[in-house]
Amino acid sequence: MTGRFDERARGLLDAAGWARVERVYLTGDGDSYHATCATEMAFESIGGVVCEPLSAMRFAHYGAEWMRPAAPGRVLVIAISASGGTERVVEALRAARRYGALTVAVTGRPGSPLTRVADRTLLVDLPDTEPSPGIRTYQASLLGLLLIALQLGRAPRPDITRDAARDADALREELVVLADHVDATAKAIKRECRRVADLVADAPVMVMLGSGPSYGTALFAAAKMVEGAGVFAVGQDLEEWGHVERLAYPDDMPVFVIAPPGRSRDKATEVIARAHELGRRVVAVTSRGDTAAAAHAVLPVHGQVREEFSPFLYHLFAGYVACFVAQALGRLPFQTHRS
Structure with missing residues (x-):
């Protein structure tokens, strides 16, 4: 398109x-x-x-x-x-x-x-x-x-x-190339998303974390969990979680950390480790090859992308996980199973 x-x-x-x-x-x-x-x-x-x-x-x-x-x-x-x-x-x-x-x-x-x-x-x-x-x-x-x-x-x-027109043309081509990375990521994470759904489906509440462009991704991912599976989920900024939501029960609350390369990558790594220390079930959404050792599961994103375009690749897990959680709970999107 x-x-x-x-x-x-x-x-x-x-x-x-x-x-x-x-x-x-x-x-x-x-x-x-x-x-x-x-x-x-x-x-x-x-x-x-x-x-x-x-x-x-x-x-x-x-x-x-x-x-x-x-x-x-x-x-x-x-x-x-x-x-x-x-x-x-x-x-x-x-x-x-x-x-x-x-x-x-x-x-x-x-x-x-x-x-x-x-x-x-x-x-x-x-x-x-x-x-x-x-x-x-x-x-x-x-x-x-x-x-x-x-x-x-x-x-x-x-x-x-700078040559603004030339730069804009180059950036447009980066967007076009992202289509292949979207496809590769979607195929690579689908099976792992089912495993993640099994890990978190019993949780009454979940939190999605990210900063910068990934804050928007976190909000979107939380919305998919609510709409798709009827599970209460919130999107929050990495730093703000450290001030407030880290204090919330249950201790094993699932925490999804969206961590693309960029300005908030170090903070995301820190939050992954801290959430693990607190007993949370931690899922890291990060570039392929990053180990995120403190995470219980890693959803690997394929392809190099500038932070401004990262939402295209880092939101893909949300639909899959919401779908598989809904299946585990016997639910349909938008609570239509109640009809």
């Missing part, structure tokens, strides 16, 4: 329009909000803009009024909704327009309410979507947001001397 979505992203604004953007707000609910947290770093390090992800209600009620765009086009608000019909996300985009921001909808459904409110729309539509906990729609949202970040990075800016 990269070529098709990239062509659409390029057409959202002209070169001058991209260059005017100084600040980006990302907003959505559920998986869409998780995608905003997972791509914040890319907008700042690649796009060259200040970026703030906010859930839709928080943006509409506590964020939009204080954006105060300094000039037309300086503030860009991107709202994400796979269905295009999430009421609070539509409300957030209306608030953004009311306070003078340029708005873009990222959605999988043309002609949806969100597209009718937005100034521009990036359509990230997929064939043959299924009524299951969102995985492909999440991937489409990630891809759409990252391609917008690349367009911002392509724009000429007075404080940047």
